[in-house]
Structure formats: C-alpha cells, structure tokens
Amino acid sequence: MNRPGPVFDVHFRAELAQLMRWRRDVRRFRADPAPEELIDHLLDLAQLAPSVGNSQPWRLIRVESAEKRAAIRDNFLACNAEALAEQQGERAALYAQLKLAGLDKAPLQLAVFCDRATTQGFGLGTRTMPEMLDYSVVGMINMLWLAARAAGLGLGWISILDPEKVRLALEAPESFKLIGFLCLGWPEEEHVEPELARCGWQDRTVLGRRVLVV
Secondary structure (H helix, E strand, O other), X not given: OOOOOOOOOHHHHHHHHHHHHOOOEOOOEOOOOOOHHHXXXXXXXXXXXXXXXXXXXXXXXXOOOHHHHHHHHHHHHHHHXXXXXXXXXXXXXXXXXXXXXXXXXXXXXXXEEEEOOOXXXXXXXXXXXXXXXXXXXXXXXXXXXXXXXXXXXXXXXXXXXXXXXXXXXXXXXXXXXXXXXXXXXXXXOOOOOOHHHHOOOXXXXXXXXXXXXX
C-alpha cells in the first residue's frame, strides 16, 4: 500500500542542518554513563541505516572488561607513537598536543566490525564492489552518530589502531573486519567547530574543492 510520506517543514530542516553542524568528533567525556534504555534506542535507530542487499553486515562488540580496554589503549598508544614519529618539526609538536582518543573516560566503547562472510542479502550488489559491505557499516555508524548527538551524547571515532590486533584482542571471528572503534558518552564540552580546526591542525575546505565536473 502506497502511503503518503512525512512532511518535514522549514523548522525541522533548519534543526536537521544544525544537528549536522554540531555532529563533532568528541574525545572528552564525562564518566557517568548514559541510561541503557537510551543506548538501546540509539542502536535501534542506527539499524535503520541502508545496507547493500539489505545485508546489515555490522557487528558490534561492547568492550567492558578492564583487560580488553587496556589492550585497546595499548594498541592506540603504540600506533599513536608511530604516527608521531612520522611528523617533523612544528607539525610534530602540534601532533603531540592533540587529544585523539577518549579511551580513558568514555563509559561506552564499541568495536564496530563488518562481517564479510555474511550470507544475509545473498551477495546482492557486492559482486563488483565487495567493499559495499564496509561502506554499509560506515553508513550505520553515521546514523548512530547523528542519533547520539540529537540525544545530547558525544561520539568519537578512533582510527589510530591496528585493526587486526583489535580483532584478536576482542576474539572476533576472522571474517570480521574492524571499521570503527567508537567512544560514546556525555561530552564534557560542546563545540560547533571540529577540534582539529580549533587546534590549528586542519581547517575545513569549501565545497568547490570537493565537486568535480566532467
């Protein structure tokens, strides 16, 4: 049955644009956790994300034990030290001052994997572009990010990690590929500008530099 779609008025569209502007990568968290019912609600909303062939290949592992969290933190520190060693001069000094992870205080930590062996979706849309499974997980993360920010929560996406060591530390199946390690919780502070812009690492660029015409 064909149903009429919802009408999103000017006020809603303005609020949506504001939400997108305030969707920041958060690395400074309060220690108090968000209610479990709120987390469940946000994860339910994220499940509405589009996925290739309706495969829903995302697999989430909540990292709660002190042992597992310590392994992730050690992984980050080693990778971050290697990244710092590649920087030079003033850029190295600036890099050393950046706060790049919220692992010490974020109450909820999620390792988000793509199950590349999933049979859901029967391979639709992945024969020529198997990486669409990975992109589907990225889409789910962005849905979670927006939903979390709308609820007042902050989310940080940590990429300075060795993904295979994360998988092994969390005892995930071989078919699981790490897409993102997420920190989620109430932010200590709010900013509309990205932290890397505020710290002088890299400003945003204008749209014209991102759109090509052929």
